[in-house]
Amino acid sequence: MEAIYAIWQRDLTKFFRDKARLFGSFTMPILFLLIFGGGMSGSMESMMAGGMGDSSDFNYVEFIFPGIVAMTLLMTSVFSAMSIIEDKDFGYMKEILVSPISRVSIAVGKMLGAATVATIQGILMFILIPFIGLSYDLVAILQVIPFMFLLACALSGLGLLFASIIKSTQGFQMTVQILVMPMIFLSGALFPINNMPAWMDVIVKINPVTYGVDVMKKIIIDVDSLSPAVIEAMGLNISVFGRQVTIFEEIIFIAVFAVVLILLATISFRRANA
Known part of the structure; x- marks a missing residue:
């Protein structure tokens, strides 16, 4: 536990000291929020009005904001695992591998560090709420934070798995970028995922971010106050x-996914650094 805590603390210290990383990590989520929320909200709400007959209850910015937070968790969790490759290049990983620390502890510490950093960044996104004209219940926001950490653990396990296999930062960035973008666009984060082609619907249903986004929307947005037509339109x-x-089944799915990915990442990490 001391080894896990030390590695977790090191990753958090690196995060808070790297101001450029802290600032840069918000760039893409905020750009997506401005471009999709500010530039496309009118078009999307008009489109929804055509399908529902009335769009008065549909707020596109309210619809995409939980998805933007989930996107922040995804990108931060996965890309934080790149520090493993950097530690190998700078020799830090070799130092801790020769120390009396189990490699399982190293992997778990890295996973928790990435998940904590991602959760912090997701929470910081809530600062934007009053500036974009939204109003969420504080209790709902507090309720969603533990799930955010669970989702971040699952996604950081995915990043850790790739980092244990790929040898270079360039290869890691390219591979993960190819994986991350479809996971974002096929998750319901930016637009409803209803009426997808059959082959694409299969990808949507096996995408863990789909269920993460859906849980966050159901917790943050007051779904009970929405009409059935709006709920259907929002996917x-x-x-x-x-x-x-159900929301309970979605949480169970994310938890099982997190455990499986952590186990696979730990096994791969041990073999790759044997």
Whole structure:
């Protein structure tokens, strides 16, 4: 536990000392929020009005904001794992590998460090709420934070798995970028995922970010106050094999996904550094 805590603390210290990384990590989420929320909100709300007959209850910015937070968690969690490759290049990883620390502890410490950093950045996104004209219940925001950490653990496990296999930072960045962008666009973060082609719908349903985004929307947005037409238009009724998935089942899926990815990442990390 001391080894895990030391590695976790080191990653947090590096994060807070690197001002450029702290600033840069917000660039893409804020750009997506401005471009999609500010530039496309009118078009999207008009489109929804055509499908619902009335768009008075539909706020596109309110729809995408939880997705933007989930996108921040995804990008930060996965890309934080790149520090493993950097530690190898600078010799730090070799130093801790020869120390009496189990490699499982190293992997878990890295995972928790990346998940904590991602959760902090996701929480900081909530600062934008009053500036973009939204109003969320404080209790709902507090309730979603533990799930944010769970989702970040699952996604950091994914990044850790790739970092244990790929040998260069350039290869890691290119591979992860190819993976991350489809996970964002096929998750319901920026637009509803209803009426997808059959082959694309399969990808949507196996994408863990889909369920992460859906849980965050259902917790943050007051779904009970929305009409069934708006709920359907927002894509908040995810069904698998013709059965609607509950929020509890989505949380269980993310938890199982996190455990499996952490186990796979730990095994791969041990083999790659044997």
